[in-house]
Amino acid sequence: MIELIQVSKRFGDALAVDDVSLSIERGELCVLIGTSGCGKSTTLRMINRLIEHSAGEIHLEGQPVREFREEVLRRRIGYAIQSTGLFPHWTVARNIGLVPGLLKWPRARIRERVEELMALLGLEVEEFADKYPSQLSGGQAQRVGVARALAADPDILLMDEPFGALDPITRESLQDELVRLQARLNKTIVFVTHDMDEALRLADRLVVMNHGRIIQQGHPLELLRRPADGFVESLLGGADRGLKEAALLPVSQRMTALDDAPLAEQRVSQQATLREALSIMLWRHADCLTVVDAADTPVGQLSLRQLVGAGDARAAAGRTDTDQAAG
Amino acid sequence: MRPNSVLISLMLVLLATWLGLDAVSVAANRIVPGEGVGVGGIAGWPGVLTSLMPMLAVLLLAWRPTGRHLRLALMLVILMLTALPLWLVVAAAATVDPSLPQARMAIGPAVWIAIFVLLLALIELRGRVPLPSWQNGLLYLLPLLSLALSLMLDLEPLALRQEYQVRKSAFLTAIGEHLLLVSAAVGISLSLGVGLAMAMRHWPRAQRFGFTLLNFLQTIPSLALFGLLLAPLAWLSDRYDWLAALGISGIGWAPALLALIAYSLLPMVRNTYVALEEVDPGVIDAARGMGMSRAQIFRQVRLPLGLPVILEGIRITTVQGIGLTAVAALIGAGGLGRFIFQGLGQAAMDLVLLGALPILIMALLADALLAALTEKIRPGGTH
Numbered sequence: 091m092i093e094l095i096q097v098s099k100r101f102g103d104a105l106a107v108d109d110v111s112l113s114i115e116r117g118e119l120c121v122l123i124g125t126s127g128c129g130k131s132t133t134l135r136m137i138n139r140l141i142e143h144s145a146g147e148i149h150l151e152g153q154p155v156r157e158f159r160e161e162v163l164r165r166r167i168g169y170a171i172q173s174t175g176l177f178p179h180w181t182v183a184r185n186i187g188l189v190p191g192l193l194k195w196p197r198a199r200i201r202e203r204v205e206e207l208m209a210l211l212g213l214e215v216e217e218f219a220d221k222y223p224s225q226l227s228g229g230q231a232q233r234v235g236v237a238r239a240l241a242a243d244p245d246i247l248l249m250d251e252p253f254g255a256l257d258p259i260t261r262e263s264l265q266d267e268l269v270r271l272q273a274r275l276n277k278t279i280v281f282v283t284h285d286m287d288e289a290l291r292l293a294d295r296l297v298v299m300n301h302g303r304i305i306q307q308g309h310p311l312e313l314l315r316r317p318a319d320g321f322v323e324s325l326l327g328g329a330d331r332g333l334k335e336a337a338l339l340p341v342s343q344r345m346t347a348l349d350d351a352p353l354a355e356q357r358v359s360q361q362a363t364l365r366e367a368l369s370i371m372l373w374r375h376a377d378c379l380t381v382v383d384a385a386d387t388p389v390g391q392l393s394l395r396q397l398v399g400a401g402d403a404r405a406a407a408g409r410t411d412t413d414q415a416a417g
Numbered sequence: 418m419r420p421n422s423v424l425i426s427l428m429l430v431l432l433a434t435w436l437g438l439d440a441v442s443v444a445a446n447r448i449v450p451g452e453g454v455g456v457g458g459i460a461g462w463p464g465v466l467t468s469l470m471p472m473l474a475v476l477l478l479a480w481r482p483t484g485r486h487l488r489l490a491l492m493l494v495i496l497m498l499t500a501l502p503l504w505l506v507v508a509a510a511a512t513v514d515p516s517l518p519q520a521r522m523a524i525g526p527a528v529w530i531a532i533f534v535l536l537l538a539l540i541e542l543r544g545r546v547p548l549p550s551w552q553n554g555l556l557y558l559l560p561l562l563s564l565a566l567s568l569m570l571d572l573e574p575l576a577l578r579q580e581y582q583v584r585k586s587a588f589l590t591a592i593g594e595h596l597l598l599v600s601a602a603v604g605i606s607l608s609l610g611v612g613l614a615m616a617m618r619h620w621p622r623a624q625r626f627g628f629t630l631l632n633f634l635q636t637i638p639s640l641a642l643f644g645l646l647l648a649p650l651a652w653l654s655d656r657y658d659w660l661a662a663l664g665i666s667g668i669g670w671a672p673a674l675l676a677l678i679a680y681s682l683l684p685m686v687r688n689t690y691v692a693l694e695e696v697d698p699g700v701i702d703a704a705r706g707m708g709m710s711r712a713q714i715f716r717q718v719r720l721p722l723g724l725p726v727i728l729e730g731i732r733i734t735t736v737q738g739i740g741l742t743a744v745a746a747l748i749g750a751g752g753l754g755r756f757i758f759q760g761l762g763q764a765a766m767d768l769v770l771l772g773a774l775p776i777l778i779m780a781l782l783a784d785a786l787l788a789a790l791t792e793k794i795r796p797g798g799t800h
Contacts, residue, residue, distance in 0.1 A: 140706055164708035175703020179721050189707050238707070248706075 091116050092137060092246065092278060097146035099132050099302075106132045108302035109146070114295070116245070119272055119279045121289040123325065124299035130282045133299070134248050137280060138167045150246070165189055168239035168247040168277070172254045174231045176223040182208075182234050183219040189242040207237040211267070229260035236268075240275070247279045253288065265291055286325060290314075290334055298322050311338055315409045336364035344397055345381045345390035353388055354378040360389060364397055371397070423541050424479035424490065431534045432472055436465075439525035441505070443512045444576075446519035447765065453525060459508045468504070471497050475538070484546070491542040491556075498535050498560040501528065502567035505575065513574040521576040523767055576767040577774075584756070584771070592775060594751035598670065599738040602677035606734060609678070610685030611727075617690055624690075631683040639676060639741055643748045646672035673750030677741055681734040688730025692723025725791045732787035739780045743772070 092114040099107040107129040114120045122130040135141040136148060139160050148155045155163055176185050186207055187200045195203070208215050211233045223231055232252060239247055253261045265288060272279065283289050289296055290310045297307040298321075306318040314335045317323040327334050342360045358367045358379045367379055371394060381390040439453030457465050471493045478486040478493075505524070513520045539556075548556070568578065581588060617624040637645070651667030654660045665671040696719050704714045746754025756772030759765075 138706060140702070161708045161710050164706060169703065169706035171699060171703060171706070173697070173699030173702075175697075175699040175701075175706075177700060177704070177718060177722075178697075188709075192708055192713070235703075 091149075091151055092280065093147075093149040093152075094133070094137075095147045095149070097133070097136065097143050097148055099129070099136060099141060100144040106302055107136070107143070110299075110302075110304055111146075112297060112304065112307070114278060114280060116278050117276045118294045119281060119292055120295045120297060121281045121283060121293035122297045122299060123283055123286065123289045125325075126284060128299045129302035130299050131250055132302075134250055134280055134282050137246075138164045138169060138248055140164075161192075165192055165242060166244055166246070168242075168244040170232075170235045170239040170247070170249045170252045172251040174223070174235040176231060176234060176238070178223050181220050181222060182213070182226070185223070185234060186237045186241055188238055193242055195242075203241060204237075207240055210240075210271070211237045213237070227260075228256050229264060232256060232260075232264060233267075236264075236271075240271075240277075245278055247277045249279065249281045251283055252281075254283065254285070261288070268292060286327060286334070287337075290338060298325060311335065314338070333365055333368075336368060339364045341367050341381055341392055342390075344399065345392045346396060347390055348388060349391075354380045354391060356380070357382050357386075357388075358392065359384070367392055367397055418481055418483065421479040421482040421487075421541075421545075424482070424538060425476060427534050427538045427541070428472055428476040428479065431531060432469070432476075434527050434530045434534075435468070435472070438527040438530065440527040441508050441512060441525045442523045444521055444523070445514075445517055447521065447576075447579075451521075451523055454508075454512055456527065459511050482545070487542060487546050491539075491546050494535055494538045494542060495556055495559055498532075498539070499563040501531065501535075502560075502564040506567045506570055509574045520574060521579055521767075522574045523576040577770055580756075580765070580768045580771045588756075588771070591751060591753045591755055591772075594670075595739070595742050595753045595776070595779070598673060598677065598742050598745065598750060598752060599735065602674055602681055602738050602742075603731060603735050605674075606678045606681035606685050607731060610682055610730070611689050613682070613686045614689035614693060617686070618693060627686070628683075631686060634679045635683045637679075639680070639744050640747070642676045642679065643672055643745070646675055647748070650675075668748045668750075670750045672748055673742070673745035676745070677738050680741060681738060684733040684737070685730045688733070689723070689727050692726035692730075693719050695726075696722050725795050728787060728791045728794070732784060732791065735783045735787060736780050739776060739783060743776055 092112075094110055094112040097107060097110045098105065110129075110133060112120075112133075122133060124130050132141055136143045137150075137155065139155055139158075150158075150163070150166075158166075177188075180188075183201075183204050186204045190200045190203055204219070205215050208218065213230065213233055218226070218230070218234075223234070226234065235252065236249075239249070253264050256264065269292065281289075281292060293310050295307060296310045296313050298305045298313065298318075300321055306313055306322050313322060314326055314331055317326055323331070340360070341358055341362050341364060344364060345360065354376065356370055356374045356376045356379050358370055358381055360381050360383055370379060371377060377394040379392045380388050381392055383389050435456060438455075440456045440459060442451030442453045444451040456468065460468070475490045475493050478490040482490075505528070509522050513522050543553075543556075573579075613627060617627050634642075647667040650665060650672050654666045693715075700718060700722070701714065704718050709717070742750070742752045743754035743757060746752050746758055753772045753776050757769050760768030760770075760772065
């Protein structure tokens with residue numbers, strides 16, 4: 091668990107982070123989002139003391155971070171960054187084994203751990219272990235970066251725009267990978283990004299920052315439905331919000347049971363999102379889909395009316411809308 | 418396939434100079450000026466025609482530079498380089514009268530240019546013909562073997578060799594002095610330079626002043642610097658007996674070494690500073706974020722990543738030092754420069770060559786060795 095209590099950071103006269111309070115639960119994936127210069131990276135880097143905070147307190151499992159020796163603190167926290175920061179003169183295997191090496195693990199255990207992590211991140215040991223970072227593609231390098239961050243099995247992982255420099259396809263596959271890893275490893279992750287789709291996709295908790303302050307925080311759906319102000323709303327995509335929300339909701343939530351009517355021709359998986367279902371409808375010019383399970387057995391149906399949740403006035407009434415959204 | 422214009426131009430230059438300029442010059446003794454002899458005057462027309470064959474062949478091969486043709490051209494260039502020393506033996510036998518023990522033959526412009534042009538052709542061809550390294554080594558071995566063989570055989574009348582024969586032991590001493598001065602200067606300026614660069618990293622304010630001072634030192638002409646050091650060193654050795662006992666005085670090795678160090682410091686400090694400072698900030702950020710201490714980052718990241726740039730500094734300093742040490746002979750520091758200045762004084766060009774050629778070879782060797790070393794330790798395999 092990470093706790094920031096009224097934390098501020100001053101660089102000379104400029105206030106980079108202003109009175110930020112934030113509590114991140116164990117196993118939570120917390121995404122800090124905002125425009126560049128909003129203080130999100132600074133906030134992240136204060137947690138492992140790459141930047142020292144000027145005021146307030148930061149606690150790790152109830153203990154102030156200032157009470158740790160810097161190096162000891164950082165070896166307990168995984169760290170992955172956009173430029174990967176892999177050592178160009180070290181092989182992939184040696185890069186991944188960096189922190190275990192600093193912690194003086196026995197050599198055999200480091201090798202074992204490195205191979206385990208490479209397998210976990212889909213890097214063939216025979217193919218990649220002895221390669222140098224310059225021989226890797228962007229996506230491979232970032233996988234190595236994540237493996238290195240996980241090497242000493244830290245409870246906490248700090249990720250500073252780790253997928254920011256990758257092409258969209260690689261980025262999405264690494265996001266999926268992270269979701270998969272998180273389901274398995276259950277780390278406490280603080281993730282900084284300026285890409286809202288990435289944020290909505292990954293976050294258990296979304297923290298919107300602007301000018302060094304936290305504007306709003308909560309579950310992504312909560313922010314989508316009730317943005318605190320025009321800034322949050324425009325960051326969340328303005329008029330696109332409906333689609334972004336649909337991307338977070340599974341088909342299973344809106345489908346209805348099968349009735350006697352003949353099955354609709356087009357099918358959709360029950361794990362798919364409402365957004366994907368809508369896309370199939372648009373593409374196939376269909377207003378009703380048959381929902382199937384993993385074995386392709388029909389389990390329900392989804393009409394366009396059900397998909398958009400028409401008639402659910404109670405849900406719609408709870409949403410806030412500021413004037414900027416219309417424009 | 419387009420003709421290889423580099424090789425063609427080189428061969429045309431070679432043909433023109435080989436036929437047009439003097440190959441050797443012959444003198445009855447050391448004092449009288451030599452008399453130029455062309456290629457035709459040595460071996461007659463059959464000899465000239467034979468010597469033209471490989472040049473014309475390379476010219477033709479370069480017209481259609483396929484892999485096989487270039488390989489053949491490379492062999493021919495090596496053949497010509499190998500033949501040159503042997504050809505000089507023939508020239509000596511043909512032109513020097515054996516009844517005059519003082520008679521000598523000096524190498525003329527046609528031969529010097531031939532060596533130069535053939536080496537250029539070798540460089541051009543080496544870039545285009547892939548060879549395994551043992552064959553590569555063999556390439557250079559053949560001409561060297563031929564040179565050694567010719568010297569053993571019968572190159573007695575070669576003026577350069579006569580100058581050497583007279584100064585055999587002085588020559589070896591001079592090479593020793595030269596190498597000692599250069600390595601001492603490089604060694605001391607390396608340790609001083611690394612120390613200064615680290616100090617500058619630690620106190621950024623000292624950086625500007627430091628670089629200004631080093632830049633200033635670099636601009637003083639070498640002779641002026643020797644002159645400037647003369648008075649203070651003479652005064653110091655006069656005043657402190659133990660300095661005099663060490664052999665320190667206004668002239669000799671002490672001011673030479675000091676001047677060499679002064680000149681070496683700028684490239685050394687600059688390269689070391691840049692090497693340690695310009696490591697990718699992302700790498701340093703990651704290293705800190707992973708929990709490496711400052712010392713660990715220095716030893717395991719900055720130093721190995723900066724080493725090629727530091728070695729580059731050593732290379733510049735060494736090559737520059739080998740050249741500068743020649744000038745140090747003027748203030749009695751010894752070294753190969755001594756022959757150059759003696760030769761200039763006696764108008765004996767072959768004596769100048771006896772000093773200059775080894776300096777040239779030493780500089781080229783040091784450059785090649787250190788460049789190869791830099792390449793070898795460049796981190797990350799491929800870039």
